[in-house]
Amino acid sequence: MKIDADALLDLLPAFYRTRDAEQGVPLRALLGVIAGQGALLDADLQRLYDNAFIETCEDWVVPYIGDLLGVRALYPVSGTAAFGPRALVANTLRLRRRKGTALVLEELAYDSTGWRARAVEFFEQVATSQHTNHPRPHAMRTPDLRQPRPLERIGGPFGSEAHTADVRALPVGRYNLPNIGLFLWRLQAYPVQRGSARPATTRAGFYTFDPLGLPHPLFNRARTEDDISHLAEPINVPEPLNWRDLHAELEARRQALTDGEEPDDRYFADDAGGPVLKVWLDGQAVAVENLLICDLAPIPGVAPEDWRRPPASITVPARKPGRPDRTFPAAGGVLVGIDPRRGRLALAAGVSATAVELAYSYGFPGDIGAGPFDPRPDPGETDALAALNDPADFDVHLRIPSADTPTLATAFTAPANPAEAAHRVIAGRRTLITLDTDGTESLSPALDLPDTHLAIQAAQGRRPVLVGDFLLKGNASTRLSLGGLLLDGQLQLQGALRAVSLRHCSLVPARGGIAHSGAATDLSLGLYRCLCGPVRSQKPLASVILRDCLVDGSAAVAVDVDDSPLVVSACTLLGTTRAGRLEAGNTIFDGLVSIARRQEGCVRYCYLPPKSATPRRHRCQPDLVIDALSAAEAKREARRVTPAFTSIVFGAPAYGQLTQGTAVEVRRGADDGAEMGVWHLLQQAQREANLRLTLEEYLRFGLEAAPLFVT
Numbered sequence: 001m002k003i004d005a006d007a008l009l010d011l012l013p014a015f016y017r018t019r020d021a022e023q024g025v026p027l028r029a030l031l032g033v034i035a036g037q038g039a040l041l042d043a044d045l046q047r048l049y050d051n052a053f054i055e056t057c058e059d060w061v062v063p064y065i066g067d068l069l070g071v072r073a074l075y076p077v078s079g080t081a082a083f084g085p086r087a088l089v090a091n092t093l094r095l096r097r098r099k100g101t102a103l104v105l106e107e108l109a110y111d112s113t114g115w116r117a118r119a120v121e122f123f124e125q126v127a128t129s130q131h132t133n134h135p136r137p138h139a140m141r142t143p144d145l146r147q148p149r150p151l152e153r154i155g156g157p158f159g160s161e162a163h164t165a166d167v168r169a170l171p172v173g174r175y176n177l178p179n180i181g182l183f184l185w186r187l188q189a190y191p192v193q194r195g196s197a198r199p200a201t202t203r204a205g206f207y208t209f210d211p212l213g214l215p216h217p218l219f220n221r222a223r224t225e226d227d228i229s230h231l232a233e234p235i236n237v238p239e240p241l242n243w244r245d246l247h248a249e250l251e252a253r254r255q256a257l258t259d260g261e262e263p264d265d266r267y268f269a270d271d272a273g274g275p276v277l278k279v280w281l282d283g284q285a286v287a288v289e290n291l292l293i294c295d296l297a298p299i300p301g302v303a304p305e306d307w308r309r310p311p312a313s314i315t316v317p318a319r320k321p322g323r324p325d326r327t328f329p330a331a332g333g334v335l336v337g338i339d340p341r342r343g344r345l346a347l348a349a350g351v352s353a354t355a356v357e358l359a360y361s362y363g364f365p366g367d368i369g370a371g372p373f374d375p376r377p378d379p380g381e382t383d384a385l386a387a388l389n390d391p392a393d394f395d396v397h398l399r400i401p402s403a404d405t406p407t408l409a410t411a412f413t414a415p416a417n418p419a420e421a422a423h424r425v426i427a428g429r430r431t432l433i434t435l436d437t438d439g440t441e442s443l444s445p446a447l448d449l450p451d452t453h454l455a456i457q458a459a460q461g462r463r464p465v466l467v468g469d470f471l472l473k474g475n476a477s478t479r480l481s482l483g484g485l486l487l488d489g490q491l492q493l494q495g496a497l498r499a500v501s502l503r504h505c506s507l508v509p510a511r512g513g514i515a516h517s518g519a520a521t522d523l524s525l526g527l528y529r530c531l532c533g534p535v536r537s538q539k540p541l542a543s544v545i546l547r548d549c550l551v552d553g554s555a556a557v558a559v560d561v562d563d564s565p566l567v568v569s570a571c572t573l574l575g576t577t578r579a580g581r582l583e584a585g586n587t588i589f590d591g592l593v594s595i596a597r598r599q600e601g602c603v604r605y606c607y608l609p610p611k612s613a614t615p616r617r618h619r620c621q622p623d624l625v626i627d628a629l630s631a632a633e634a635k636r637e638a639r640r641v642t643p644a645f646t647s648i649v650f651g652a653p654a655y656g657q658l659t660q661g662t663a664v665e666v667r668r669g670a671d672d673g674a675e676m677g678v679w680h681l682l683q684q685a686q687r688e689a690n691l692r693l694t695l696e697e698y699l700r701f702g703l704e705a706a707p708l709f710v711t
């Protein structure tokens with residue numbers, strides 16, 4: 001029943017309704033107040049019912065339900081939608097029924113960390129002399145050199161080779177009878193639905209999957225395991241695609257089609273997620289059997305750069321009597337060569353295409369920068385920078401592509417007639433543009449928009465790519481909001497603007513990042529969960545706010561905002577930082593920091609180079625570890641706690657990720673015990689600690705287990 005004023009008024013006799021209407025409906029107003037309180041009570045009762053079940057309860061209820069089951073106290077994990085303890089509590093009884101098995105340890109690792117996992121019992125890989133009464137044909141002392149696919153997996157989580165016993169403790173030692181390894185994949189696979197390939201060389205027919213032309217590997221979109229009794233396989237984890245596995249499956253598919261059988265696809269199965277790779281040439285999908293796995297490394301000594309090309313056709317001999325041989329591709333088709341290790345694609349000689357589109361997945365640690373993920377903020381998020389644009393706040397909402405505005409460049413052109421004005425960006429009007437595409441568009445707009453609020457955002461699950469510099473001028477009432485965009489160019493801001501905010505955007509560092517010229521004392525510049533090049537301003541701004549960002553100055557200048565107040569929270573700044581005032585927390589400053597007004601502000605739980613000039617510091621590194629040490633010891637300790645990154649190359653799968661060798665003072669040095677820097681939001685230290693806490697209950701006596709990070 002809907003509780004509102006009209007519903008309550010209908011319960012009264014008509015006499016009272018008539019008198020109430022004659023006197024200006026005061027009774028109805030009173031019933032409206034009562035109905036409002038009744039609706040709150042009804043919603044509270046509904047929440048109370050939902051909170052009785054682990055599947056529907058609110059997050060704060062999960063620990064209480066876990067306590068009823070005796071789940072050990074877990075470290076709270078907040079700030080990331082990638083993981084929560086709900087699955088561990090929900091599966092507790094099921095896990096306890098199978099306690100002591102490798103299957104349970106694998107499921108436990110996934111439920112307690114949110115990372116894909118594989119449990120390996122290392123005693124199975126210890127080389128031993130076999131008894132003739134109990135032969136183990138699968139446990140060969142030496143690998144079979146005629147089987148290249150297992151050789152690719154040696155030393156990894158899916159290796160089947162035998163090793164001599166290693167008596168060292170985990171995680172340094174592995175192959176011993178009591179040891180169990182829990183291999184964890186910290187990187188995630190992000191699927192691009194239909195991105196634009198980028199021409200790679202001056203020769204026609206060569207492309208890269210990456211829209212920026214970066215040679216990075218393609219990743220597997222992990223398939224969820226259907227049953228707890230199933231150990232994870234390569235297809236169940238977000239690892240770089242193995243070219244031998246893909247090659248074997250495509251060869252088997254072509255053979256099955258030749259023999260008139262149904263292909264047994266896994267990576268290329270047309271399930272809910274679709275194949276791991278898909279190609280369109282001029283809008284026409286390329287059949288899976290027409291894909292070839294190739295080595296597309298540059299041919300040595302050839303200039304301009306040249307790669308090998310796939311053949312025009314291949315013939316597969318039939319294995320069944322009476323079946324004819326079959327040639328691929330069929331009439332009208334094209335063979336396409338793919339190198340998953342380098343993210344490259346090649347067309348056969350003489351084949352050309354105006355547009356090459358791709359569906360694939362790339363690897364990255366988390367939801368930072370532009371990407372095909374859910375951009376909605378966490379329910380408890382209060383920061384205005386994290387909020388999505390509300391279409392109700394705008395006069396015009398344009399969706400691109402559409403019949404009236406097929407491209408973003410079209411939206412920026414001047415209207416030829418009044419009918420087109422409704423589909424164009426016009427000064428003085430609040431306009432929201434949603435890009436529902438993963439494609440690439442080249443444009444270099446120079447916009448002058450006084451008294452305008454322009455917002456450009458990606459649709460959910462999309463990552464549009466814009467190539468070219470973006471220039472904006474305006475006045476003290478001009479606002480710009482960008483969300484979910486990959487910008488291969490510089491964002492140039494000129495003159496007096498009111499506010500510029502970027503949310504989940506990636507700006508290629510080599511293109512120049514964000515630069516402001518002119519005076520804008522009222523401009524507020526805010527970046528939330530962005531990857532960006534250097535941020536510069538020639539004149540003081542009202543404020544510069546960076547939250548959960550990686551600002552890459554390529555070892556030069558990361559932030560130089562004159563005398564502006566700078567607020568930095570959980571960021572990694574690769575390069576020097578210069579500002580007027582500074583408030584910072586949980587941040588890694590990789591270069592020297594120079595702040596003009598050091599009597600204001602504070603720096604908390606950060607890493608800064610020792611000679612930085614900052615406001616007062618609270619529990620920062622290396623200050624804590626060098627306190628009261630001699631000069632020689634202080635120098636050695638400062639070097640020990642210097643952050644080390646897996647990669648500082650933009651676009652690399654582990655971009656900005658701290659290595660496992662980084663000092664624990666940095667990896668667990670934030671105010672909540674997480675790591676400093678941009679990946680603070682992943683709460684990796686807490687997730688690892690939760691796994692270690694829960695392991696003891698599920699391990700058999702005498703066994704030792706430890707997490708081993710694959711990525």
